[in-house]
Amino acid sequence: MNNGDNSKGLPLWHGRLNVSSADVLRNLNSSIGFDIRLYKEDITASKAHAKMLKTIGVYNESELSAVLDGLEKVKEEIESGSINILPADEDIHTLVERRLTEITPAGAKLHTGRSRNDQVATDLRLWTRRICSEIITELISLQEALLTKAKSLEGIMMPGYTHLQQAQPVPVAHHLLAHGWAISRDVQRLFESRNRTNVSVLGAGALAGSSLPLDSHAVADDLNFKSLFNNSLDAVSDRDFVVDVLSAIALLGVHLSRIGEEIILWSSSEFNFVELDDAYATGSSMMPQKKNPDIAELARGKSGRLIGNLTGLLASLKGTPLTYNKDLQEDKEALFDSVDTILNLLPAISGMLLTMTFNSERTNELATSPFMVTTDIAEWLVLNGVPFREAHALVAGLVQEALTTGTELSELVATHELLGDEPKKLFENATIANSKKTHGAGSLKQLKEQVTVFEQNIANNRSLL
Numbered sequence: 495m496n497n498g499d500n501s502k503g504l505p506l507w508h509g510r511l512n513v514s515s516a517d518v519l520r521n522l523n524s525s526i527g528f529d530i531r532l533y534k535e536d537i538t539a540s541k542a543h544a545k546m547l548k549t550i551g552v553y554n555e556s557e558l559s560a561v562l563d564g565l566e567k568v569k570e571e572i573e574s575g576s577i578n579i580l581p582a583d584e585d586i587h588t589l590v591e592r593r594l595t596e597i598t599p600a601g602a603k604l605h606t607g608r609s610r611n612d613q614v615a616t617d618l619r620l621w622t623r624r625i626c627s628e629i630i631t632e633l634i635s636l637q638e639a640l641l642t643k644a645k646s647l648e649g650i651m652m653p654g655y656t657h658l659q660q661a662q663p664v665p666v667a668h669h670l671l672a673h674g675w676a677i678s679r680d681v682q683r684l685f686e687s688r689n690r691t692n693v694s695v696l697g698a699g700a701l702a703g704s705s706l707p708l709d710s711h712a713v714a715d716d717l718n719f720k721s722l723f724n725n726s727l728d729a730v731s732d733r734d735f736v737v738d739v740l741s742a743i744a745l746l747g748v749h750l751s752r753i754g755e756e757i758i759l760w761s762s763s764e765f766n767f768v769e770l771d772d773a774y775a776t777g778s779s780m781m782p783q784k785k786n787p788d789i790a791e792l793a794r795g796k797s798g799r800l801i802g803n804l805t806g807l808l809a810s811l812k813g814t815p816l817t818y819n820k821d822l823q824e825d826k827e828a829l830f831d832s833v834d835t836i837l838n839l840l841p842a843i844s845g846m847l848l849t850m851t852f853n854s855e856r857t858n859e860l861a862t863s864p865f866m867v868t869t870d871i872a873e874w875l876v877l878n879g880v881p882f883r884e885a886h887a888l889v890a891g892l893v894q895e896a897l898t899t900g901t902e903l904s905e906l907v908a909t910h911e912l913l914g915d916e917p918k919k920l921f922e923n924a925t926i927a928n929s930k931k932t933h934g935a936g937s938l939k940q941l942k943e944q945v946t947v948f949e950q951n952i953a954n955n956r957s958l959l
């Protein structure tokens with residue numbers, strides 16, 4: 495008969511089974527290799543649970559203090575690497591409990607009213623809540639890098655593109671801040687994900703709660719959770735918060751990939767818009783002249799695995815009936831990988847953007863290409879009573895003529911009966927940079943307002959951290 499003695503190194507749940515696990519099962523089932531990362535959260539949550547057990551009379555004062563000290567000791571052993579992980583310690587929860595019980599017999603009461611099902615969900619929520627803040631901090635630094643760069647390029651213009659064809663001139667700062675706004679939405683999404691993560695689920699037990707008078711409210715408060723679960727079945731089977739964060743990171747990855755793609759183009763000799771700082775570029779092992787934008791390429795490449803982690807977990811979740819199923823263990827590697835990847839990437843991208851030099855002479859020159867003024871010419875005609883469709887056709891005709899005859903477009907404008915010297919002024923640099931007058935538009939004047947709002951956005955993000 496099983497008397498609770500575990501000196502044979504069997505798993506904590508061995509009581510029901512007659513033989514020890516096959517090695518292949520252990521290898522497959524074990525998550526300690528990756529969920530050891532949750533040790534701090536596991537110990538924090540265990541302390542909160544133990545304190546609550548004392549208030550309902552499961553622990554007396556001295557048992558509680560032995561458990562709290564014991565948990566501290568386990569933490570130190572994990573941190574110093576002195577802990578001995580046995581094959582039967584299949585995950586962080588069983589490792590901590592097994593070692594605690596060796597340190598103090600009171601450890602044997604710790605799992606009262608608790609299951610690894612509510613425990614793992616609690617640990618992962620604590621971990622995810624913390625990590626959301628870490629990612630947000632890096633994102634704010636990226637916003638700041640974009641802002642600093644934008645401000646340092648005040649007054650510099652570049653061609654704006656659609657279909658990667660030169661379209662209309664825009665301030666470089668406007669272009670950089672466009673990426674900054676995408677990042678600000680990533681920040682927002684991570685705040686929202688953090689909110690949905692910030693729910694206490696300890697007390698849900700294995701799936702149906704407990705017949706003991708557990709005080710889940712006290713545990714939630716102790717762990718600083720914002721709210722408490724409403725349904726024990728949902729509490730142990732919900733991994734939406736992981737999907738939320740993976741999804742926020744996947745979209746963030748897509749944004750970084752788009753930034754990366756532009757840096758790759760811009761640093762090519764064909765574009766020649768930017769030169770990367772030597773510390774943020776690589777060389778070629780064979781071709782001595784090469785300077786490669788590896789960070790930008792890795793941002794583009796790694797977005798693939800960030801998307802993969804999201805879709806992988808969604809696929810793992812979709813067939814699982816309520817409540818806990820071992821499939822749920824697949825949440826952690828996906829989450830850890832996405833978090834590690836993004837935390838690796840973000841400072842590299844910020845550093846690359848901050849240190850690159852802009853070839854403003856070239857971008858300014860391209861921005862004054864006469865063909866990019868054509869929309870403004872058509873709009874000038876509109877202001878003078880010509881219906882837009884007719885104005886568009888008229889200017890398109892002049893573009894064709896300029897291309898076929900080699901005449902300067904500005905000359906054709908100056909000599910056209912419906913146009914003349916006034917619209918010809920639209921080709922002048924100073925006019926080009928300020929022609930757009932609408933809200934949020936790409937002109938130097940409008941940009942000032944945008945920079946102020948962007949600064950407020952950063953300050954607001956900081957204050958919410």
Ligand code: ARG
Pocket residue numbers: 525529585610611614818820822823826
């Ligand atoms: N290692 C497990 C996981 O990550 C912990 C929960 C195990 N629960 C269980 N009933 N087997 O999901």
